[in-house]
Amino acid sequence: MKGIKTRQELIKEYVEFFKGKGHKHIPSSSLIPENDSTVLFTTAGMHPLIPFLLGEKHPLGKRIVNVQKCIRTNDIDEVGDEVHHTFFEMLGNWSMGDYWKSEAIKCTFEFHTKVLGIPVEKYAVTIFKGNENALKDAEAEKAWLSLGIPKERIAFLGKEDNWWGPAGETGPCGPCTEQFYWKGKKAAPKKFNPEDKNWVEIGNDVLMEYEKTKEGKYIPLKQKNIDFGGGVERTFAVLNGFDDNYLSSIFQPIIKEIELISGKRYGKNKGETRAIRIIADHIRAATFILGDEKAVKPSNIGQGYVLRRIIRRAIRYGKLIGIKDNFTSKVAKSVILVYPDYQELHVNKKFIEEQLDEEENRFNQTLEKGIRKFNGLASRREKILTGKEAFLLFQSFGFPIEFTEELAEEKGIKVDLEEYNAEFKRHQDLSRTASAGTFKSGLADDSEQTRKLHTATHLLNEVLRRVLGNEVKQKGSNINPERLRFDFNFSRKLTNEEIKKVEELVNMKIKEKLDVLRDEIPVKDAISGGAQAEFGAKYPELVSVYTVIDKKEKKGWFSKEICTGPHVSNTGEIGKFKIIKEESVAAGVRRIKAVVE
Numbered sequence: 001m002k003g004i005k006t007r008q009e010l011i012k013e014y015v016e017f018f019k020g021k022g023h024k025h026i027p028s029s030s031l032i033p034e035n036d037s038t039v040l041f042t043t044a045g046m047h048p049l050i051p052f053l054l055g056e057k058h059p060l061g062k063r064i065v066n067v068q069k070c071i072r073t074n075d076i077d078e079v080g081d082e083v084h085h086t087f088f089e090m091l092g093n094w095s096m097g098d099y100w101k102s103e104a105i106k107c108t109f110e111f112h113t114k115v116l117g118i119p120v121e122k123y124a125v126t127i128f129k130g131n132e133n134a135l136k137d138a139e140a141e142k143a144w145l146s147l148g149i150p151k152e153r154i155a156f157l158g159k160e161d162n163w164w165g166p167a168g169e170t171g172p173c174g175p176c177t178e179q180f181y182w183k184g185k186k187a188a189p190k191k192f193n194p195e196d197k198n199w200v201e202i203g204n205d206v207l208m209e210y211e212k213t214k215e216g217k218y219i220p221l222k223q224k225n226i227d228f229g230g231g232v233e234r235t236f237a238v239l240n241g242f243d244d245n246y247l248s249s250i251f252q253p254i255i256k257e258i259e260l261i262s263g264k265r266y267g268k269n270k271g272e273t274r275a276i277r278i279i280a281d282h283i284r285a286a287t288f289i290l291g292d293e294k295a296v297k298p299s300n301i302g303q304g305y306v307l308r309r310i311i312r313r314a315i316r317y318g319k320l321i322g323i324k325d326n327f328t329s330k331v332a333k334s335v336i337l338v339y340p341d342y343q344e345l346h347v348n349k350k351f352i353e354e355q356l357d358e359e360e361n362r363f364n365q366t367l368e369k370g371i372r373k374f375n376g377l378a379s380r381r382e383k384i385l386t387g388k389e390a391f392l393l394f395q396s397f398g399f400p401i402e403f404t405e406e407l408a409e410e411k412g413i414k415v416d417l418e419e420y421n422a423e424f425k426r427h428q429d430l431s432r433t434a435s436a437g438t439f440k441s442g443l444a445d446d447s448e449q450t451r452k453l454h455t456a457t458h459l460l461n462e463v464l465r466r467v468l469g470n471e472v473k474q475k476g477s478n479i480n481p482e483r484l485r486f487d488f489n490f491s492r493k494l495t496n497e498e499i500k501k502v503e504e505l506v507n508m509k510i511k512e513k514l515d516v517l518r519d520e521i522p523v524k525d526a527i528s529g530g531a532q533a534e535f536g537a538k539y540p541e542l543v544s545v546y547t548v549i550d551k552k553e554k555k556g557w558f559s560k561e562i563c564t565g566p567h568v569s570n571t572g573e574i575g576k577f578k579i580i581k582e583e584s585v586a587a588g589v590r591r592i593k594a595v596v597e
């Protein structure tokens with residue numbers, strides 16, 4: 001195979017290949033999704049492109065390529081093995097109503113075999129086998145056979161393996177075809193068995209051709225889309241002959257730092273190796289969340305809660321392998337050095353380290369309380385700790401079962417693991433049921449109410465500057481059909497008079513029934529022309545700009561902002577604007593929640 005020695009080299013090869021196929025390169029978006037209330041983090045490269053997958057025209061055209069930073073916590077319990085990660089980078093290319101299955105599959109195959117040099121004899125694919133809602137994907141099968149993939153290397157699987165979406169109850173969805181690489185030492189078997197762990201998934205082409213309706217029907221999409229995704233970490237490890245992602249140069253500098261701090265050796269002991277992987281993974285994820293363009297700190301809600309959870313989980317496993325002093329900020333420094341191309345990490349280096357130190361100090365106090373609770377439980381005459389008690393230590397104080405077992409062993413008592421595992425499974429099932437509710441409204445909402453709130457947010461953005469001063473800049477926003485949420489930099493709480501004035505000015509612009517126009521222009525021209533952009537956000541070379549026209553203004557417009565939409569065509573459609581809450585979310589960052597009626 002081709003010798004690709006750095007992750008930057010892999011990324012460059014990928015982007016350049018698809019640019020050569022007419023794709024336009026867009027930068028990685030923030031880990032905090034813009035105007036998407038259905039998920040806490042960007043979990044795939046498609047998130048920033050949802051309006052365009054639903055039919056809106058992208059300023060750069062129908063073919064897009066990027067490498068997106070992502071966070072996924074749905075299988076956090078799997079982290080600790082060779083291949084699972086909380087944070088990862090996703091190679092992604094899209095066709096939004098342009099080329100279809102045959103060309104998409106051909107491009108993927110060419111990139112894997114010609115550019116990366118993966119031997120065809122080590123290559124296999126899976127295809128959707130069909131069900132009551134959609135037919136067997138004969139088109140994908142025909143495309144792979146035409147490229148020389150033998151029938152024995154094609155496996156047909158069901159919806160649980162080879163179907164994507166919708167992300168919510170309704171929306172775009174369709175079959176997918178996954179690509180696999182044989183990592184085994186012996187020659188790959190003639191017949192492909194997806195259950196054989198020597199076959200490693202290295203890519204997935206999602207073939208969006210259906211829309212699931214509220215009635216549960218699957219109807220053909222007006223605009224068919226291609227969405228390829230491939231994990232950088234896994235692909236990079238495969239290319240360098242590793243069946244353990246943590247042995248690659250992406251993780252080794254982080255691993256070496258943990259070894260130095262703990263005095264333990266990676267690969268020497270199974271339990272310690274798992275702990276080192278969890279620490280490396282979680283601190284890498286925490287570093288990227290803290291270093292993101294949008295201000296996120298550890299807290300008990302939303303993204304801040306997830307951040308707190310992974311930091312504390314890393315600390316717990318640090319204690320498990322004997323780390324006594326604060327260590328998370330030291331590990332974070334090694335993470336930052338691995339990623340010279342993410343400038344936000346370097347700009348926010350001090351903030352990352354301070355927040356990790358603060359959270360580690362805070363958790364150490366909780367840890368002491370947990371150990372006191374354990375000692376109380378262990379002081380009884382019984383020589384066994386019940387599963388419910390062990391789970392209480394996990395749920396209330398964050399003790400992993402391994403940590404509790406180690407403490408119990410020191411006291412010469414046993415832990416009822418069978419009861420603990422039953423409690424843990426019940427807790428997992430409840431958590432999955434609760435988190436499923438997060439996705440009820442679908443990945444993105446394009447309703448009339450959402451359009452009204454989007455445009456109201458633009459008016460609010462401009463009015464805040466006029467009431468509070470031009471130094472006010474947007475720090476983030478989130479919109480669902482019920483309300484808008486807008487974050488901005490400001491050093492103090494707004495007075496009642498200021499809130500009233502902001503409401504009045506927004507409503508005045510609504511009553512004036514101003515036209516809202518959309519233009520596609522180069523990002524430099526948009527900024528120089530006065531368009532507002534979110535602080536720290538990265539934009540492609542061509543952007544959509546929404547302008548609220550107002551002839552009474554000197555410039556001829558009231559508001560001009562870079563945005564992907566959707567919006568109303570006239571402010572008169574919005575209705576009455578009302579602020580329902582104004583609060584602090586971080587040092588120097590305020591948040592307004594508002595509704596339209």
